[in-house]
Amino acid sequence: MDQAVSILTIEDETAVRRSLVAHLEDLEYDFIEAANGVEGIEAFNRAKPDLVLCDLRLPGMDGLDVLSTIAESSPDTPIIIVSGANQVSDAIQALKRGAWDYITKPIVDFQILDTAIERALNRARLIKENRDYQKHLETLNQELSIALGQLREDEEAARALQSSLLPPPEVQYGDYLFRRKLLPSLLLSGDFVDYFPIGNHEVGFYIADISGHGAASAFVTVMLKTLFEKHLDAYQHAQEEVVRQPHEMLDHLNRAIYQSPIEKYLTIFYGVLDIREHRLRFCSGGQFPYPMLFTGEQVTTLTSHDKPVGLFEDSIYTQHQIDFQPVQQFLMISDGILELFPRDSARRRTEWLQQMVSRGAPTIEELVDRFDIEQMDEIPDDIAFLSIVRGERNE
Structure with missing residues (x-):
C-alpha cells in the first residue's frame, strides 16, 4: 500500500x-x-x-x-x-x-x-522521477565509460564478452524455433540479436545495427543488452510492463542512448510474439532491410518508417500488431547483407535480396551458402541473421 x-x-x-x-x-x-x-x-x-x-x-x-x-x-x-x-x-x-x-x-x-x-x-x-532517471543515467554512463576503456584495452576480451551476451544459436519456444547467426566484419560487431521469454507465453526478440564499427559500436550492444535486461527484470518483479510493449521499449532506449556519452545511434526491430495466441506486436526504429514473412509460397515484408533510436530526442515510435498464425518463417537480416550486391540504389539491392531469399523458406545456413559469405576473406560490413520458424526444422 x-x-x-x-x-x-x-x-x-x-x-x-x-x-x-x-x-x-x-x-x-x-x-x-x-x-x-x-x-x-x-x-x-x-x-x-x-x-x-x-x-x-x-x-x-x-x-x-x-x-x-x-x-x-x-x-x-x-x-x-x-x-x-x-x-x-x-x-x-x-x-x-x-x-x-x-x-x-x-x-x-x-x-x-x-x-x-x-x-x-x-x-x-x-x-x-526525472531526477531519479537522470541519476540512473549518470550512473549508467559512468559504468559505460569504465567498461568502454576496458574494451579498448583488450578487444579479445571484449569479443568474448559480446559473444557471451548473445542468446544460444537456437532455442525452441512453444511451436517456434528461434535461430541466430552473427558475422562480424571486424573483431567486434556493431550488430546484435537477442530473444528471451517474457512470462509464460510471450517471447521478446530484436535485431539491432549500431552506427559505425569497432569497440564503441560493440559497447553499445552491451548497453542495449543491459537496458533490455533491466526492463525484463522490472517486469518479472511486477514493477512495469515496458518490455511487453515494443513502442514503450524503443522510447526508453531512445532516451537512454540519446543522452549517453557515446555518440552512437542504432536501428532496431523489436517484437513480442505471443506463442499461445500466435500474435506479434512489433515496433521498428529504422530497421532495414524490412523483416520478411514466409506464408506458403508468398513472401511479404513488414515495412515501417519510424526513426532510428538515439538519433533524435523527441522521436515517437508506433506499435503494430499482426496475426502470426499463417507465418511459417520470419526472417530478419541486417543491412550488411546489402553490401554484398553491386553498388546500386537501396531499392534495387533490396529487390536482389528478396530474389535470393524467396527460393523457399531458407535456413540461415542455406543463406550463408547462397551468398558465399564464409568463403570471403573479409566481409564489408557486419551481417546478423535472426530466423523464427514455426515448428522444428533440421538444417
Whole structure:
C-alpha cells in the first residue's frame, strides 16, 4: 500500500486552519498543523511533508519569509499560498520566492484547492522521477565509460564478452524455433540479436545495427543488452510492463542512448510474439532491410518508417500488431547483407535480396551458402541473421 501524502498547513486563524485540516482529512491526506511561521518551519524540518499550505499574514515570522526558507531548503517541495491578502503584488512576490500556486481566502469552492494540490503533487512526482532517471543515467554512463576503456584495452576480451551476451544459436519456444547467426566484419560487431521469454507465453526478440564499427559500436550492444535486461527484470518483479510493449521499449532506449556519452545511434526491430495466441506486436526504429514473412509460397515484408533510436530526442515510435498464425518463417537480416550486391540504389539491392531469399523458406545456413559469405576473406560490413520458424526444422 502506498504511503499517504502528508500536508503541512501553516495558518494562524484557528477556524480556517481547522476547516482546511478537516477537508484534507476527508481526502485521506495525512496532515500537520502550525499556527505561525516559526512553528511551521519547525514542523517542516521535523516531518518533511510532501506539500505545504501557507498563509501570507502570519504573526511573528511573515509568510513570505516562511516561503523563502522552505523553498531554499527544499525547492522540490510544493508550496501553495492560501491567503486573504488578495493583492496582485502579494501573488507576484510569492511566486517569485518559490510558491507553486496562489489561492485566495475565503475558499468558496474547495475543488479549486483540490485541483491545485493534485496538480502540484503530480508536478513534484514528475520532477522526482526525472531526477531519479537522470541519476540512473549518470550512473549508467559512468559504468559505460569504465567498461568502454576496458574494451579498448583488450578487444579479445571484449569479443568474448559480446559473444557471451548473445542468446544460444537456437532455442525452441512453444511451436517456434528461434535461430541466430552473427558475422562480424571486424573483431567486434556493431550488430546484435537477442530473444528471451517474457512470462509464460510471450517471447521478446530484436535485431539491432549500431552506427559505425569497432569497440564503441560493440559497447553499445552491451548497453542495449543491459537496458533490455533491466526492463525484463522490472517486469518479472511486477514493477512495469515496458518490455511487453515494443513502442514503450524503443522510447526508453531512445532516451537512454540519446543522452549517453557515446555518440552512437542504432536501428532496431523489436517484437513480442505471443506463442499461445500466435500474435506479434512489433515496433521498428529504422530497421532495414524490412523483416520478411514466409506464408506458403508468398513472401511479404513488414515495412515501417519510424526513426532510428538515439538519433533524435523527441522521436515517437508506433506499435503494430499482426496475426502470426499463417507465418511459417520470419526472417530478419541486417543491412550488411546489402553490401554484398553491386553498388546500386537501396531499392534495387533490396529487390536482389528478396530474389535470393524467396527460393523457399531458407535456413540461415542455406543463406550463408547462397551468398558465399564464409568463403570471403573479409566481409564489408557486419551481417546478423535472426530466423523464427514455426515448428522444428533440421538444417
